[in-house]
Amino acid sequence: MDGLDSGSQNSRKFVVTSPLVHSGSSRQECLYMNTSFRSGIFSLELDVLKKHPVLDQLARLFARLHSSKMAFIDSAPFIKALELDNGVQQDSHEFLTWFFSLLEQSLSHSKSKVPGARTVVQHLFRGSMSHVTRCSSCGKDSAASSKIEDFYELELNIKGLNNLEESLDDYFSQEALDGENQYFCESCQKRVDATRCIKLRSLPPVINIQLKRYVFLPKTTMKKKISSTFSFPGQFDMGKWLSNSSSSYTYELAAILIHKGTAANSGHYVAHVKDESNGQWWEFDDETVSKLGLHPFGEKPGKTSNKDDQKSQGIPTAGSVANNNNNGHQEAALTSTSGGMFSSTDAYMLMYKCTSKDGSGTENNKIIEITNDSLPHYFLDEINELNA
Numbered sequence: 001m002d003g004l005d006s007g008s009q010n011s012r013k014f015v016v017t018s019p020l021v022h023s024g025s026s027r028q029e030c031l032y033m034n035t036s037f038r039s040g041i042f043s044l045e046l047d048v049l050k051k052h053p054v055l056d057q058l059a060r061l062f063a064r065l066h067s068s069k070m071a072f073i074d075s076a077p078f079i080k081a082l083e084l085d086n087g088v089q090q091d092s093h094e095f096l097t098w099f100f101s102l103l104e105q106s107l108s109h110s111k112s113k114v115p116g117a118r119t120v121v122q123h124l125f126r127g128s129m130s131h132v133t134r135c136s137s138c139g140k141d142s143a144a145s146s147k148i149e150d151f152y153e154l155e156l157n158i159k160g161l162n163n164l165e166e167s168l169d170d171y172f173s174q175e176a177l178d179g180e181n182q183y184f185c186e187s188c189q190k191r192v193d194a195t196r197c198i199k200l201r202s203l204p205p206v207i208n209i210q211l212k213r214y215v216f217l218p219k220t221t222m223k224k225k226i227s228s229t230f231s232f233p234g235q236f237d238m239g240k241w242l243s244n245s246s247s248s249y250t251y252e253l254a255a256i257l258i259h260k261g262t263a264a265n266s267g268h269y270v271a272h273v274k275d276e277s278n279g280q281w282w283e284f285d286d287e288t289v290s291k292l293g294l295h296p297f298g299e300k301p302g303k304t305s306n307k308d309d310q311k312s313q314g315i316p317t318a319g320s321v322a323n324n325n326n327n328g329h330q331e332a333a334l335t336s337t338s339g340g341m342f343s344s345t346d347a348y349m350l351m352y353k354c355t356s357k358d359g360s361g362t363e364n365n366k367i368i369e370i371t372n373d374s375l376p377h378y379f380l381d382e383i384n385e386l387n388a
């Protein structure tokens, strides 16, 4: 059984989320929809869950999404567990790094027999990069340049940039260190002109891309939202940004997080997430979950025109907007998502999943697929009770 319809063909499931941890709450659905991640969570033993409230509540929430017939699923206990561990609300980027580090750490204590479960976080979401400083006189890299740093998310500028490609080029672009910013080269033993850039060392199977829609206003502590239109592809090759590889890495859009409203510190958070099993897109709004069809912003442009974030320009390939009542239309689903460019004035996080790579690539890029998607036995009683 897979997806949201499991065990309840007609009833809708509602996920109640707290505005307190909004950046975390809309991410749960993205994570739930990732089959490998969900399987990893379900493979954890009860004693591991008991030690880690956040994991415990996440597993419970996933179990309910998976099997509950209830039309109403309360994510408040999960949010509460997060608050207990987290204390203060962090920005979205900090939150994700904190959350994945905690999960990674907690999962490492697991004695799970499901292959890959203990390392599901790092194998799914962790990539690596280096900050490279190169002397323009002798051509040598600084000692720190060889240091490999992990990342769970790329945080990209969008101000003055139109699309994902421009933002990635900006992120990996070379910065000149000259004039007052000259760099002290250990080899030359003097201050010299240099260049600095970020080099991408390895790519994770699932890449999270944070778009910097919120910028601090000069001389204040106020944040301003950038509400310019930003475009992103349904499918693209991330390989060209890898520093030591000419392989191609095809990534497909898997989720979009959207912030509605003009203020940086308030507003409304919505997630659009693709169900991996059938290519179906879902909208998770605070109170409701609705089907979007095979297009991340809804199949028919007119259908959602009343919403302010629906400035989608994605045009599904002809014939792809077919009925999707059975799995036979998976191909059409892939075609419709991968073919288009989409754009939004409110999207602040994009999640892409690697669907194919060619060549050997770099280390740490194995795509794991955990297929055990069954519910842990220790939740069965609880779920049966809820469904009774």
Ligand SMILES: [Zn+2]
Pocket: 135, 136, 137, 138, 139, 140, 185, 186, 187, 188, 189, 192
């Ligand atoms: Zn030098």
